[in-house]
Amino acid sequence: MNSENTFIIDGTPIPFEPDQTVLQAALKAGVFIPHLCFYPGLKPNGNCKLCTVVINGRHTSACTTLARSGIEVENNTPALHDKRRLLLQMLFVEGNHFCPGCEKSGNCQLQALAYDLEMMTPHFNHFFQNRKVDVSHPEAFLDMNRCVACGLCVQASSEIDKKNVFALSGRGIASHVVINTPSGKLGDSDFALSDKAASVCPVGAILPKRRGFAVPIGQRLYDDLPISSQTEFLTTREA
Amino acid sequence: MSLDNSSAREVLEPILERYSRNPHYLMQILRETQEHLDFIPQWAVDYLAEALALARTQVQSVIDFYAFFYSSPRGKYRVLFSDNVTDRMQGNTALLSRMLSKFGLTQGQVSGDGLVSIDTTSCTGMCDQGPALLVNNYPVTRLSSQRIDQICELIKKQTPLKEWPTELFLVEDNIRCKDVLLSTEMVNGQALKRAVELGPEGMLAEMKTSNFRGRGGAGFTTAVKWEACKNAPGETRYVVCNADEGEPGTFKDRVLLSSFPERVFEGMTIAGYTIGAAKGLVYLRAEYRYMLEQLQAILEARRKANLLGKDILGQKGFDFDIEIHMGAGAYICGEETALLESLEGKPGRPRIRPPFPVTYGYLGKPTVVNNVETLAKATLIAQNGGAWYRGLGTKLSTGTKLLSISGDCTRPGIYEYPFGVRIAKILEDCGAHDAVAVQVGGAAGTCIARHEFGRKIAFEDVSTSGSLMVFGNNRDMFEVARNFAHFFKHESCGFCTPCRVGTTLMCNILDKIAEGKGTIYEMNELSHLYQLLSTVSHCGLGQSAGRPVNDTLQKFRPSYDRRLKQKDFEPAFDLDAALAPAREIMERDDIDAHLGADL
Numbered sequence: 155m156n157s158e159n160t161f162i163i164d165g166t167p168i169p170f171e172p173d174q175t176v177l178q179a180a181l182k183a184g185v186f187i188p189h190l191c192f193y194p195g196l197k198p199n200g201n202c203k204l205c206t207v208v209i210n211g212r213h214t215s216a217c218t219t220l221a222r223s224g225i226e227v228e229n230n231t232p233a234l235h236d237k238r239r240l241l242l243q244m245l246f247v248e249g250n251h252f253c254p255g256c257e258k259s260g261n262c263q264l265q266a267l268a269y270d271l272e273m274m275t276p277h278f279n280h281f282f283q284n285r286k287v288d289v290s291h292p293e294a295f296l297d298m299n300r301c302v303a304c305g306l307c308v309q310a311s312s313e314i315d316k317k318n319v320f321a322l323s324g325r326g327i328a329s330h331v332v333i334n335t336p337s338g339k340l341g342d343s344d345f346a347l348s349d350k351a352a353s354v355c356p357v358g359a360i361l362p363k364r365r366g367f368a369v370p371i372g373q374r375l376y377d378d379l380p381i382s383s384q385t386e387f388l389t390t391r392e393a
Numbered sequence: 394m395s396l397d398n399s400s401a402r403e404v405l406e407p408i409l410e411r412y413s414r415n416p417h418y419l420m421q422i423l424r425e426t427q428e429h430l431d432f433i434p435q436w437a438v439d440y441l442a443e444a445l446a447l448a449r450t451q452v453q454s455v456i457d458f459y460a461f462f463y464s465s466p467r468g469k470y471r472v473l474f475s476d477n478v479t480d481r482m483q484g485n486t487a488l489l490s491r492m493l494s495k496f497g498l499t500q501g502q503v504s505g506d507g508l509v510s511i512d513t514t515s516c517t518g519m520c521d522q523g524p525a526l527l528v529n530n531y532p533v534t535r536l537s538s539q540r541i542d543q544i545c546e547l548i549k550k551q552t553p554l555k556e557w558p559t560e561l562f563l564v565e566d567n568i569r570c571k572d573v574l575l576s577t578e579m580v581n582g583q584a585l586k587r588a589v590e591l592g593p594e595g596m597l598a599e600m601k602t603s604n605f606r607g608r609g610g611a612g613f614t615t616a617v618k619w620e621a622c623k624n625a626p627g628e629t630r631y632v633v634c635n636a637d638e639g640e641p642g643t644f645k646d647r648v649l650l651s652s653f654p655e656r657v658f659e660g661m662t663i664a665g666y667t668i669g670a671a672k673g674l675v676y677l678r679a680e681y682r683y684m685l686e687q688l689q690a691i692l693e694a695r696r697k698a699n700l701l702g703k704d705i706l707g708q709k710g711f712d713f714d715i716e717i718h719m720g721a722g723a724y725i726c727g728e729e730t731a732l733l734e735s736l737e738g739k740p741g742r743p744r745i746r747p748p749f750p751v752t753y754g755y756l757g758k759p760t761v762v763n764n765v766e767t768l769a770k771a772t773l774i775a776q777n778g779g780a781w782y783r784g785l786g787t788k789l790s791t792g793t794k795l796l797s798i799s800g801d802c803t804r805p806g807i808y809e810y811p812f813g814v815r816i817a818k819i820l821e822d823c824g825a826h827d828a829v830a831v832q833v834g835g836a837a838g839t840c841i842a843r844h845e846f847g848r849k850i851a852f853e854d855v856s857t858s859g860s861l862m863v864f865g866n867n868r869d870m871f872e873v874a875r876n877f878a879h880f881f882k883h884e885s886c887g888f889c890t891p892c893r894v895g896t897t898l899m900c901n902i903l904d905k906i907a908e909g910k911g912t913i914y915e916m917n918e919l920s921h922l923y924q925l926l927s928t929v930s931h932c933g934l935g936q937s938a939g940r941p942v943n944d945t946l947q948k949f950r951p952s953y954d955r956r957l958k959q960k961d962f963e964p965a966f967d968l969d970a971a972l973a974p975a976r977e978i979m980e981r982d983d984i985d986a987h988l989g990a991d992l
Contacts, residue, residue, distance in 0.1 A: 198745075199745070200745055200889075200931065201888050201889050201890065201931070202889075202890050203889050203890050203891055203929045203930075203931070204890075206928075206929045213928040213929050215931075218745045237925055237928070237929055240921070240922075240925050241890050241891060241925075241929070244890055244891070244894035244895065244898070245890060245894070247894070247898075248893075248894045278898055279901065279965045279966065281897070302890075303887065303893070318448050318450075320450075321448065321450035321451065321453075321454050322454065322740075323450065323453055323454040323457040323458070324454075324457045324458065324887065325457065325458045325459075325460075325723070325740075325885070325886060325887050326882065326883065326884070326885040326886065326887045326893060326896070326897075327882070327885070327887065327893055327894070327896075327897045328457075328887070329886075329887030329888075329893060332450050332453060332454065333450070334448045334449060334450040335449075336435075336439065336449065
């Protein structure tokens with residue numbers, strides 16, 4: 155292995171290609187770094203902060219940091235897992251997540267990460283924010299209770315679908331996804347279930363209508379293997 | 394759609410024309426729209442989106458992001474009380490209540506007749522003459538009960554703002570201590586002429602010699618920034634003046650812009666000349682809207698004097714002009730990449746760095762972003778040379794620093810000191826005789842306790858963007874920290890998880906402690922949150938949001954401890970409060986309808 159195009163994660167050499175980020179190279183090499191707002195094929199935007207690693211003593215997002223030869227990355231450490239767990243707990247109390255009644259359960263990246271990082275409780279008090287549900291579209295519904303403001307649907311809709319259906323609006327804790335129609339309803343947009351934006355949501359905020367429990371709970375994506383063992387899937391899915 | 398609505402055309406078309414239907418001017422277009430209509434109605438959003446070829450959500454998300462844009466009517470008179478901790482100390486809470494009761498309103502409510510709304514806002518930069526408020530973005534300072542009554546009368550009579558007594562809008566400079574910047578005379582064009590004599594390379598060399606560091610807070614060496622931008626590939630470059638002075642307790646840029654604007658504009662022109670930029674942009678915070686016409690008149694005079702425009706000072710090819718962009722109430726836009734986003738007509742969310750603005754800035758072009766004070770001081774270096782400047786201050790922090798001093802002192806205002814001045818000396822000069830704490834550098838800065846008053850103002854010791862708030866021995870440092878925590882919660886842009894959620898969690902915990910329900914558990918939670926926010930947040934806002942709490946926890950622990958319950962844990966969920974709706978339904982409020990308050 156040529157040391158000119160490798161870097162180190164927790165003592166393991168990781169090869170990389172030019173323009174690859176630390177996260178992309180790590181996943182490709184089978185090394186898992188927790189992440190939520192990164193999706194292959196979409197520009198990394200670095201907002202969830204779950205992929206925070208330590209490079210040369212500084213905390214940084216692995217999804218937005220370009221791999222450079224020789225850098226040493228701390229990833230699988232108790233201190234970083236503590237921080238990531240806190241971030242997950244923040245997301246769980248910010249929104250209204252009821253896994254047992256959610257069709258996304260088992261396929262949900264937020265839930266999978268929480269299991270993987272051994273998050274036992276939400277720890278903080280829930281915010282119980284009043285979030286909207288939009289059932290105006292014939293094929294899909296939006297449940298903003300579950301939205302984690304990752305922005306993937308916004309990106310996929312504008313960058314890939316070229317429809318610009320979604321946008322992030324508001325500020326601070328009031329940040330939320332809005333729909334680009336005069337009524338603000340998804341049903342009045344040209345969104346379709348075949349859009350890439352329909353499939354990138356890491357949680358259950360965008361789901362198809364009239365399809366429930368087609369695959370039983372217990373046999374879903376993250377039920378067999380924890381998310382940390384599914385690096386191949388996480389790199390090969392393409393937006 | 395109301396595209397055929399003639400009033401839409403009448404109001405919006407002249408504004409759109411003025412900005413050449415350029416979507417990058419969306420912020421300015423929205424500001425002017427609101428100045429005409431008092432808020433931005435849905436039909437205006439639709440019309441502007443179509444005229445600017447933007448998605449309507451792009452227009453809506455800008456309106457929703459900035460505190461001073463309104464989607465729904467907020468009254469003909471929109472009153473916002475500055476709610477910095479210094480305003481609190483000066484009694485703004487009682488004045489706010491007085492005004493609310495005069496109109497029979499609650500905070501944030503719009504009166505039934507659509508006349509007035511009253512709310513609070515982040516620090517408006519009038520801390521040396523507070524308590525202060527903004528009415529339709531124009532500041533009224535030195536509030537008193539009489540002044541509040543006077544304002545209420547004016548509003549009730551629906552007197553147009555233009556006809557209000559001018560003394561209400563008087564903003565004082567309060568310059569108390571002058572050093573080289575505030576005492577050196579400058580004939581307009583004098584520093585620029587000297588820079589042209591030196592040539593771009595020569596001017597850059599003087600900047601290097603001066604070892605001058607940026608005055609916005611981060612303290613990056615200005616010459617390094619200028620050189621990196623000058624050498625960045627590309628034809629078009631920009632100079633941006635960061636006048637989004639939002640750090641609570643800071644107002645020195647306000648004084649520079651109102652009394653030394655020539656220096657600021659001349660500094661921008663020198664920067665443009667040095668790096669090869671033809672355009673400069675001033676990003677002026679919305680709270681300083683009242684200065685806009687005056688500043689534009691000065692720019693016009695400079696154009697007439699050939700100090701701006703084409704072939705400046707007769708130098709063939711030296712073209713430079715300056716535009717002023719108004720912000721709309723967002724502290725985050727003081728962060729340079731958020732500022733650039735805002736200049737481009739977008740919500741002010743900080744960009745991912747690298748790339749840095751010197752290579753990828755405004756509209757993706759190499760851009761120097763400098764603080765107002767930095768640019769003003771560049772004129773001094775042009776006038777007197779880098780070696781002279783280097784002789785002032787300390788080795789690592791050359792020159793002088795403007796400080797905005799407020800709080801418990803007899804002479805609040807602007808003080809210019811050479812770097813290296815001790816805090817004790819400053820406190821003596823401003824008449825702070827019973828200070829127990831000084832917040833240096835605003836809410837995002839450092840809380841200094843009495844035993845540290847021997848420390849120096851310098852990048853290598855106590856670094857500051859220029860704010861110094863003094864707290865006397867009767868002040869409750871817990872409440873100071875709580876005020877700052879709420880400020881950060883309000884100003885978090887919401888981009889990254891730790892800051893978006895963490896600032897709210899911190900406020901919830903501090904509020905719980907304030908209610909007397911805190912335990913040792915909450916104290917540990919605060920420390921944990923601070924650790925997380927300071928390390929994993931996307932930008933400086935989140936990274937510093939926990940600092941006031943952490944500093945006061947370390948240095949003023951008793952102000953927390955005396956509020957704590959002597960228990961390990963107290964649930965945040967209040968069972969008795971949760972029964973309130975049940976009591977309402979039963980129309981009962983007797984003792985048996987309550988759970989023991991303090992079991």
